[in-house]
Amino acid sequence: DGGITQSPKYLFRKEGQNVTLSCEQNLNHDAMYWYRQDPGQGLRLIYYSQIVNDFQKGDIAEGYSVSREKKESFPLTVTSAQKNPTAFYLCASSIRDLVGSSYNEQFFGPGTRLTVL
């Protein structure tokens, strides 16, 4: 099956600890994205990457870090510098439109619910 996988589904960590969330896709998509969703709110972009070994900050990058060493993998590290890390984290990917110069729809993984105690 082609798709995006995120692990784990639920994650609990103590305050002050760094934690890494996994995101893997086998869709051969160029672009990958990390979003944060808080209750009753929309999705806010943390980081995105359009090519291996390159990534850009989104709207709320402070306290987070990413890497893109492989096309299919885009792990997110929530560091101790993130003040309110408890949230639902969603990873997505998309493919560049061959005809135009834009990206098509984003495919989302099932998400990871992070709770910091």
Next chain:
Amino acid sequence: GQQVMQIPQYQHVQEGEDFTTYCNSSTTLSNIQWYKQRPGGHPVFLIQLVKSGEVKKQKRLTFQFGEAKKNSSLHITATQTTDVGTYFCAGSTDSWGKLQFGAGTQVVVTP
């Protein structure tokens, strides 16, 4: 910066009724996408609108992109219990694939 506003935030609908959710951007968009997120799930792509004034239909769902490419709407007719969820609009202003999501309209359907 770019902002995407979505109204209403909540929508209670009697089964069989129609409703509309609206999306407004502070800047002109290159395209707008709509997603649906079921309770406890992840967003799933519904449709993308690119052209000014574009209207697309998917069964009971009608999507519209404004002439100025700054607003959009989703109209659902004859609401069913399967329509329950949160509907998000997401606008793009560049070719990098970045989307600015609205806060979503949470739809509750009463049988």
